[in-house]
Amino acid sequence: MIIVMNFAATPEEVAGVVAKVTESGLKAHVSEGKECTIIGVIGEKSLIARFDGEALPGVEKVLAVTESYKLASRKFKVTDTIIDVSGVKIGGENIVVMAGPCAVESREQLIESAYAVKKGGAKFLRGGAYKPRTSPYAFQGLEEKGLKMLAEAGEITGLKIVTEVVDAVSLPLVNEYVDMFQIGARNMQNFQLLKAVGRLTKPVLLKRGLSATLDEWLNAAEYILSEGNQNVIMCERGIRTFETYTRNTLDLSAVAALKNMTHLPVVVDPSHGTGRWKLVSPMARAAVAAGADGLMIEVHPNPADALSDGPQSLNPENFEVMMQEVAAIAEAIGRKLK
Amino acid sequence: MIIVMNFAATPEEVAGVVAKVTESGLKAHVSEGKECTIIGVIGEKSLIARFDGEALPGVEKVLAVTESYKLASRKFKVTDTIIDVSGVKIGGENIVVMAGPCAVESREQLIESAYAVKKGGAKFLRGGAYKPRTSPYAFQGLEEKGLKMLAEAGEITGLKIVTEVVDAVSLPLVNEYVDMFQIGARNMQNFQLLKAVGRLTKPVLLKRGLSATLDEWLNAAEYILSEGNQNVIMCERGIRTFETYTRNTLDLSAVAALKNMTHLPVVVDPSHGTGRWKLVSPMARAAVAAGADGLMIEVHPNPADALSDGPQSLNPENFEVMMQEVAAIAEAIGRKLK
């Protein structure tokens, strides 16, 4: 951490900052510049995280030098983490596809979707039983009934199940039915929920918040990791920008950046990322080309009838085409899709 | 709702959309344009909220004509809502100030802060017992101990207590100690939490999410209102933009806009909104000039010692100066601060 003093800071103010740093168990390193004095702060990451120097008299600003997360950092663990989800590995040579409807709507719709995505080559069935919706009047999900349908569809098809968990109260119930938890974008900084899944052992797919920086996202992962659960998969799903043509702006540079910053696997969701089914296939190809370890794709047997997110869902035929296109890209970079 | 058909849509596709609209209990109104056909969809707000036409064949896009919230809308209730919080009214002629430290750190710090803000003219003491922090290694709050200190400080000084509640699990405990719940920015779309406070009767201060549109924010209020709790106060606290000089960009036009859109009271938090104490006083003046019904201000007896958010906290002297400046603005627009 570097503390930049105000250009008019007095020697007493500099001494005051140094004293405060020392009191906190950290070391201060003073450099007097032409325009201002800067103070390097050195010590344990957790002590630095607790030190808040910006309000000290004479301080202009405080600059972070190193990231505040530790367990999630590539510095802490150099080799790629491969996560085993009920026998399916995420993070290695293979690229894993998770597909299915946005929401579980009925047993028929779900089973039909499951067979379709399995046929296309997906290893995971996705589908929401609890749906966080902007309006309280929109469809909110089938809850436990939906979880049971997911589990059944998983048994019939052999697909692994990933579904969103929305609070600690329903977590034990969800835990009974699924192979992997999903934390949604709106809950990325729901720290109580992060801690709760951190105390379990099942893998967690952590979606990026709508306006989360990479640093905040990795700190959210750190909440889970620091509670003991080491099985975290990052999922880019688009960020909020001024552009309105797409539902969000899919940030594929985040994939390449995370590969430098962290050892955790990275998955991309081009369906929410773009909000338009015509853009899903090109963005799925691009995600894999950028280095993603997996894809999460909305597939609905009949998108026009979907109770949510129809416009961004592929039908089974388009999903198959997409899988073929992505397989070619995977091969071009020395990986495999199926 | 207006459905815009693709320029190449066939008459069959138009007929298909009309059929789907009718099936859903809504009415369709077709206009054939030079470049495309548009279909007006008319009916009950809740039916429209459940209708998702974008994935129907031939559809180019769907445009919302009216807002999806109802109880929060100025159309539903024309007169300003005034909310009584343990005897203090929010929303009328008076401008209410809530002040105190970001986090409850100790009994001494809190009592000292409470006396200071009461002396300055605040009616509410604010202070976090549960602190959502970006890093898991940062100070997380004193939890129940903090709640007890808040209640004690309230009793001693007569100030009303507002504090953040972070999940449904701790909600009953928080309910025992406080006069008003605060929902933080990161939880604005934690719909389980919104429903939980919606089932209680205590007033709720609902902070705007970091990247929430006004429409999403009012829909979050609608979650609380539709569960039965009519006592919701909106709190603007800055949105996330590209600008890094300020911690967030305080959106004061939201105050004026909400006054047109909703009957609910609006409060502004310039401390989080700017992240710099030097900007708090000018932004507090501006907020009141724009029509805010109240202010939430971070005050710390010694900001340099604060465990969180020191740089944006006023000390008691600066708080008093701010209150005088704001009082002059309040008077200029025919309102009162104290």
Next chain:
Amino acid sequence: MIIVMNFAATPEEVAGVVAKVTESGLKAHVSEGKECTIIGVIGEKSLIARFDGEALPGVEKVLAVTESYKLASRKFKVTDTIIDVSGVKIGGENIVVMAGPCAVESREQLIESAYAVKKGGAKFLRGGAYKPRTSPYAFQGLEEKGLKMLAEAGEITGLKIVTEVVDAVSLPLVNEYVDMFQIGARNMQNFQLLKAVGRLTKPVLLKRGLSATLDEWLNAAEYILSEGNQNVIMCERGIRTFETYTRNTLDLSAVAALKNMTHLPVVVDPSHGTGRWKLVSPMARAAVAAGADGLMIEVHPNPADALSDGPQSLNPENFEVMMQEVAAIAEAIGRKLK
């Protein structure tokens, strides 16, 4: 400037950076931290601006410690700059209002607008003769004819004239007719244009770019100042964010921030900032409460007939009401509107 070395940087890489710094006429100050080495770079602002260390081997990142502008900085000139525009002072005790139609449409419309805004208390008539429009098919302005009408309206009413200049080619012509140049948001980083107005002496109203940081905006001012023209007025007009209810997000914290960062006067345009006439008056009040030195307001004798920006224009009656409201705020902070 601070150079943060990669955690794996070798001593040779550190020495390489130090050598490069020294070669550039700057001084290096090395601190070895627990996780990484940091190098403070000290020297002349212009040498630092030309030094680009991020690509040197072993460098993790480069952090700016001091701002890159100089003449615009409050450190360079501590006292507020007051700019005399043909006898009207901007930046002192008085708050100056510039008002008029978005575009000059006809002699009648302009003269009528000029009398109306003068009656309301404006000192400047604004109006576009050259209109930068998103679509090439939208109304592009009356050009020289419009300039002549502006000059005539100024002569008749005694109002000073401010109008947008869009390129160096038309600059000499505009220079003949107006009292102050306006640089529009889209041209804030049109550096050729900035240099061209910098070589003249007439005051320049510099609007903030749609996505310009405060630092970039002050550097744009520095382009003008460094060419010799010291008469620059900053104009906040809203930034682009994800919010779509308002046309832009008016950033009033920029007003308070600029008052700390620069000695130049600051004006606010709530018409473009919000895009909705109902929000203009509250935002004008808030701007003055935040410390603005002036306001730029769109007024049209008949907004419904305006060829551009009608929805954000006040009619003369609303303008008068706004002026009374703003006058009360000005008085409350010890300033005067008229």
Next chain:
Amino acid sequence: MIIVMNFAATPEEVAGVVAKVTESGLKAHVSEGKECTIIGVIGEKSLIARFDGEALPGVEKVLAVTESYKLASRKFKVTDTIIDVSGVKIGGENIVVMAGPCAVESREQLIESAYAVKKGGAKFLRGGAYKPRTSPYAFQGLEEKGLKMLAEAGEITGLKIVTEVVDAVSLPLVNEYVDMFQIGARNMQNFQLLKAVGRLTKPVLLKRGLSATLDEWLNAAEYILSEGNQNVIMCERGIRTFETYTRNTLDLSAVAALKNMTHLPVVVDPSHGTGRWKLVSPMARAAVAAGADGLMIEVHPNPADALSDGPQSLNPENFEVMMQEVAAIAEAIGRKLK
């Protein structure tokens, strides 16, 4: 265009809007809804572009149904446009690479760069002779000297030359030396410059503005096309968001979206898009996978010595590796890189 009336609009106000629409040579189509009346406006695109109904009494909002550009639209021209730049085709089966240093610094640096990028497989040499820089004290480019070096490097190597043009004044000079003009992000809405290059015949590479929507970007292209120059290539180079790890957020969904919206070729610049050379190669692969017709890459013989943008430049070795990786992706989607 659809005009949504206020829920309290009177029949007279509706009639007023209809009258105004008719006067403007357009047709009105009224639908009375449950909550409000909507008016469809039908007619010529250019008449609609000039019609501004939002300020009419009783109007709530105006919604655009069709895009305002015409010549740039895929509806206007269904087949992909292929642009011939001095014999090199952009937009067909081949993917074209433009590479070179950010700025022309010296004859030696440029010639060395030119040979390096030619060896790697680039068809175009890029390099700035006029450099728009945030600070007036940063390196501003060699201007005409730089143009001459570019022309010489082109002659020696057979590479085509693309360079940025910053204003209409220097345009005739630039026209003498280059094969293709580049309009930079900061000038995307410098409409005078767009019109000026529109009156010439040489191809124009139009970079996306830092905060430009796809619609605004295509309208900027329309400015060039409507002046007569049909040779426009769109270049995505990252947009400004809240994320600070990358210099900009490269929006690859824009590539896929543009392929639906327009017939013009699309090129991607991952160097400016990310600002970090380690992310250039993955993003180049992803761009081609998403459907880009070309790449613009910063290559410098010695990035650490670059006068600008060193951190995002590849050295010749990394450039060759990137080209091999991209070639494999190109092949996977049935295209060719060289």
